[in-house]
Amino acid sequence: EAQVTQNPRYLITVTGKKLTVTCSQNMNHEYMSWYRQDPGLGLRQIYYSMNVEVTDKGDVPEGYKVSRKEKRNFPLILESPSPNQTSLYFCASSLSTGAKNIQYFGAGTRLSVL
Amino acid sequence: KQEVTQIPAALSVPEGENLVLNCSFTDSAIYNLQWFRQDPGKGLTSLLLIQSSQREQTSGRLNASLDKSSGRSTLYIAASQPGDSATYLCAVRRRAGNNRKLIWGLGTSLAVNP
Numbered sequence: 001e002a003q004v005t006q007n008p009r010y011l012i013t014v015t016g017k018k019l020t021v022t023c024s025q026n027m028n029h030e031y032m033s034w035y036r037q038d039p040g041l042g043l044r045q046i047y048y049s050m051n052v053e054v055t056d057k058g059d060v061p062e063g064y065k066v067s068r069k070e071k072r073n074f075p076l077i078l079e080s081p082s083p084n085q086t087s088l089y090f091c092a093s094s095l096s097t098g099a100k101n102i103q104y105f106g107a108g109t110r111l112s113v114l
Numbered sequence: 115k116q117e118v119t120q121i122p123a124a125l126s127v128p129e130g131e132n133l134v135l136n137c138s139f140t141d142s143a144i145y146n147l148q149w150f151r152q153d154p155g156k157g158l159t160s161l162l163l164i165q166s167s168q169r170e171q172t173s174g175r176l177n178a179s180l181d182k183s184s185g186r187s188t189l190y191i192a193a194s195q196p197g198d199s200a201t202y203l204c205a206v207r208r209r210a211g212n213n214r215k216l217i218w219g220l221g222t223s224l225a226v227n228p
Contacts (some may be wrong), residue, residue, distance in 0.1 A: 004157075032216070042203075042218045042219065042220045042221070043203075043205075043218040044217075044218075046216050049132070050217065054204075058215065069202055086119070088156060090158065092158075097145070097207065097214035097215075098145065099144070099145040099146045099165040099166060099167075099207075100163070100165060102148065102160045102163050103148065103160060103216060104160070105150075105157040105158040106157050107157040108155075108156070108157050109153075
């Protein structure tokens, strides 16, 4: 089954404690991205990757890091989480960014930083 | 700067009604427009993708139209069912730049009452 898998689904942590949210897709997609979703602000892109070892900032990259060492995996790293990073996070992938390409999403990770 | 607006923000209808959700965008330079469904606790599911060269797409009881010149798309849901209750999001994939990221509306929260 084609899917994007995120882990964990729920996470409660404290300020400053490094964490990683994993994302994996099994569709051999080139394009992957991370979004955060906040009430009244909608979905905002954090980082994206056009292919292995090619990553770049989205709209709200501050406080986040990513890596793309393998095509299927695109982890999101919070080196020193802060309460303003409490949000619902989604990983997404698509074959490319062409006109026909549907974006697939993971189930989301709800993060609370205390 | 591309902006996407969805009206109404919330909608409540009795079961069986036909309904229309609206999405407008400010820049017609897009690759495609996608409609997604978001259920609580779950990720986003792509419903329909309309390429910029197309006027409409249909899937079952759903029909999406695209009018690039006026910057509008509509999602038509026929014979609504309680299972259609969810938040519906539209997103346009912009043409400009390497990212070609999706620009999102804030969504329409739909409740279909039995």
